[in-house]
Amino acid sequence: MPRDQDLGDSLATQVAEAAQTRTALRIEGAGSKGFLGHAVTGETLAVAGHRGVIAYEPVELVLTARAGTTLAEIEALLAEHRQMLAFEPPHYGADATLGGTLACNLSGPRRPYAGAARDFVLGTRIVNGRGEILRFGGEVMKNVAGYDLSRLMAGSYGTLGVLLDISLKVLPRPPAELTLAQEMDAGEALRRMNEWAARPLPLSGAFHDGVCVYLRLSGAASAVAAAQRRLGGEPVADADALWHDLREHRHGFFRHDAPLWRLSVAATAALAELPGRWLLDWGGAQRWYAGPAAPEAVRRAAAQAHGHATLYRGHEGAARFHPLAAPLAVVHRRLKAALDPAGILNPGRLYPELEEPGGLGGLSRGE
Numbered sequence: 001m002p003r004d005q006d007l008g009d010s011l012a013t014q015v016a017e018a019a020q021t022r023t024a025l026r027i028e029g030a031g032s033k034g035f036l037g038h039a040v041t042g043e044t045l046a047v048a049g050h051r052g053v054i055a056y057e058p059v060e061l062v063l064t065a066r067a068g069t070t071l072a073e074i075e076a077l078l079a080e081h082r083q084m085l086a087f088e089p090p091h092y093g094a095d096a097t098l099g100g101t102l103a104c105n106l107s108g109p110r111r112p113y114a115g116a117a118r119d120f121v122l123g124t125r126i127v128n129g130r131g132e133i134l135r136f137g138g139e140v141m142k143n144v145a146g147y148d149l150s151r152l153m154a155g156s157y158g159t160l161g162v163l164l165d166i167s168l169k170v171l172p173r174p175p176a177e178l179t180l181a182q183e184m185d186a187g188e189a190l191r192r193m194n195e196w197a198a199r200p201l202p203l204s205g206a207f208h209d210g211v212c213v214y215l216r217l218s219g220a221a222s223a224v225a226a227a228q229r230r231l232g233g234e235p236v237a238d239a240d241a242l243w244h245d246l247r248e249h250r251h252g253f254f255r256h257d258a259p260l261w262r263l264s265v266a267a268t269a270a271l272a273e274l275p276g277r278w279l280l281d282w283g284g285a286q287r288w289y290a291g292p293a294a295p296e297a298v299r300r301a302a303a304q305a306h307g308h309a310t311l312y313r314g315h316e317g318a319a320r321f322h323p324l325a326a327p328l329a330v331v332h333r334r335l336k337a338a339l340d341p342a343g344i345l346n347p348g349r350l351y352p353e354l355e356e357p358g359g360l361g362g363l364s365r366g367e
Contacts, residue, residue, distance in 0.1 A: 007050040008133060008164045014045060015162060016131025019342045027158040027346050029068060029100045032093025035313065036104055037157050037320050037349045047162060048097060054165060058083060061170050067099025067163040074098060078170055086114040086171040090247045099163040105155035108247040109205040112282045118154030120169045126153060126161035129340025158346040160339045174218035179242065180233030181212045186271055186278060189213040193283040194268050201227050205243060207281040209253055216243065253279045256290055259314025261298050263287040265307030272301035321350055329354060
C-alpha cells in the first residue's frame with residue numbers, strides 16, 4: 001500500500017454500510033492506544049492506511065495530515081524546519097498515529113505551558129456515524145451548532161466520528177533548553193512548583209518523581225541562563241532521555257504491576273493520602289498514582305481536589321473514566337445522537353452504561 005493514501009471515500013462507505021445494518025465498528029489505527037478506555041467489540045475499521053502529509057507551510061506554522069500518518073513521520077518533517085508539536089504527545093508505540101493521539105487528546109510534559117492537543121487543532125475532516133464526510137468548520141450541522149466540532153474530536157475516542165484529516169498549528173523549537181534537578185519531598189515540590197509557575201520563568205516542564213523535582217527551561221539562551229541562576233539546582237546531563245521516558249511511561253515510576261491512575265486536579269491541591277506511590281507532572285496538575293486503593297477512594301480523592309481520575313491499568317472490570325455529572329451526560333448524549341445516531345462507532349469505549357445503540361454516548365474529560 002502506498003505511504004500516501006487517501007482512503008476517505010472507502011472508509012465512509014464502510015461506515016454507511018455498517019450504519020444501515022447497525023453493525024458496531026471498532027476503529028483501529030496502529031493499536032498503540034488500545035489499552036486506554038474500555039475494550040470495544042465489533043467489526044474492525046482499519047484506518048492506519050489513510051496516511052500522508054497533505055500540506056505543510058513552515059512559514060505559516062500549519063500542518064495538515066491524514067489521521068493514519070505516524071507521529072514519527074510528522075515530527076521528523078517538523079524537525080527539518082526546527083519546529084515541533086508543542087503539546088509534546090506521548091506515542092506509546094513506534095507506529096503511533098496522529099489520529100489516535102488526537103482522539104485520546106494526549107499531551108505530554110509541555111501541556112501546562114504550551115497548551116493541550118485540542119488547543120492546536122485548526123480543522124478536521126471526519127466520517128460521521130451515517131457515513132457522511134464532513135469538514136469542519138466548513139459544513140455546519142444545525143443540531144450541534146455552537147460546538148467547536150473539530151476540537152470535540154479530541155478526547156472523543158472515536159465515538160463521535162472517524163478522523164480523516166487534521167490541521168494543526170505547530171510551533172518553532174526553542175533555541176535553548178536546560179533541565180535542572182533539586183532534591184525535595186512531594187509536599188515541598190508542590191509548593192515550589194506552584195510558586196515558580198506564578199513567576200515569569202521560561203518553564204516548559206515540571207515534575208517530581210518522589211525524590212527530586214525536575215524543571216525544564218526553554219527559550220532564548222539569555223532567558224534560560226537567567227532562570228538557571230534564579231532557580232539553582234543541578235543541570236541534568238541527558239535531559240532529553242529523561243523527558244522522553246516520562247512522556248512514554250518508561251520512567252522507573254511506571255515499572256510496576258500495581259493499578260495505575262491518572263488524576264487531573266488543581267495544581268494547588270494537597271496530595272491525597274492514599275497508600276502507594278505518586279509522580280507529579282504538569283507542575284502538580286497531573287498526578288500519577290500507583291497503589292492498591294479502591295477505585296471509589298481514588299475518584300473521591302480526585303473530586304476533593306477539584307478534578308477527575310482515569311484508570312490506565314488494573315482493577316479489571318472497573319470503570320476507566322470518571323463518572324459524568326448528569327448535565328454533562330445529557331450534552332454528550334445529544335452529541336452522540338447528532339453525529340452517530342445508530343451508536344456504531346466504538347460503542348462502550350468511554351462510558352458503556354451510556355453508549356447503547358440509538359443515540360447515547362459521551363466524551364472523555366481528557367484534560
